[in-house]
Amino acid sequence: MLLGTYLKLKGYRKIFLQKILFYKFESAIIIIESEWSELIIPKSYKLKVVLGGAQNSGKTSFIDGDTLNDSPIGVSFKPIECYANGLDNYKFIIWDLKDRERFRFLFPYFCRGACAGLLCFDLTNRDSFLELESWIRLFRDNIGDIPIILIGTRYDLDSFKVTEKEIRDFVRTNGLSDFFLSSVYDDIDTKKEVFKLIVESIDPNYPLNNFSLFTPKDFDSDEFKEFVRYFSICPICKKENHYESLKSIYISNEPELILLRQQIYKAIDFSRNFKLNKKRNLKVGIPCCNCYKILFKNK
Structure with a gap:
């Protein structure tokens, strides 16, 4: 230090x-x-987070804003780095699962060792919301009782097919940690709050001040x-x-x-x-x- x-x-x-x-x-x-x-002496963590959701749910763009960075192996990896309390460092590797039929048999292996799960759905596409239960089962069956955070994307659009009450009820019924609504205009702030919640779940009794989030583009x-x-x-x-x-x-x-x-x-x-x-x-x-x-x- x-x-x-x-x-x-x-x-x-x-x-x-x-x-x-x-x-x-x-x-x-x-x-x-x-x-x-x-x-x-600052804290330092290296952590794995698994990211799931239907195809075209907006999850990849939520993490890094790049929809062209696809993967031929069923998963892509995105780094996120967070700092708190001055120099406490949390390095996340996001395992972005690609919702393709030919890759799904690999998903249980991809999930192992994750400290938290993120699930995205498109607020303008009800089918992506209905698919969430299968993703929750995937996470719980292969990782256990980890924090799972729900993220509704395309919040800047008007044609919602899912109400906020439905989302709240779904979070409560399935025992999820919380939910966030994200748009292209505030994704940085939303992303910061999402990962702050993950860090708080790792060590709930540890004070968390001056939290900040960075991607490779920031450096x-x-x-x-x-x-x-x-x-x-x-x-x-x-x-x-x-x-x-x-x-x-x-x-x-x-x-x-x-x-x-x-x-x-x-x-x-x-x-x-x-x-x-x-x-x-x-x-x-x-x-x-x-x-x-x-x-x-x-x-």
Whole structure:
């Protein structure tokens, strides 16, 4: 877990940046640390979720927005990554079952080991709703009593063939965890709430704050790539920083880490704009876990 940045400057004793604490290390190194310096070991999970529903129920587009990514083996795999409480990490692999007759004999094997099930149906297609009971039996027979969440898609359309009362009654009768209604306009928010419910079901007594959800597309931006490139090496021991730790700092919406991230960007700008002669060297970076523990163990 990385909660500090490192600024090395030969020939200068003190540099002031807003809302940052300073610690002198030897004679020519300044360590910059966020005011929040408690070392907490974050949780990390790798989890499997099985996704079912009738053909053309909108389940594939709900997960990744890509309806062209079909699979010839009866199942496709979609990664979803969630963060909570700053750096707690939940990596989900979604097993999207393809509702084709020739693949159905494989479904019991595909279901094994899942921590939760998602079932999608099209609100404008009643047949997709009526097929849900067979999917529930598939999940329960092969996985057991896992949380199952119902998702009604195409909520932005008007021609509903299923009422909300029917959905509520169905959820209660079949002992499902909950249901959500999704449209193309709010699928990100709905998806976030769906996976937050799954995480809460995994550890119901664990507090869950600042929950966020990301897909691989979120880590394809030029800004993120520049962030990883800039801080890929620990400025102290020169070893490579963990990619996952850098990613956690970049995407976290924990207030303390947001503040730290802002100060990191200020430090980057400072290092680029500060005029130094050739004999002086300015280095801004994020220390690796080991160096951080050594530098701040008494703070």
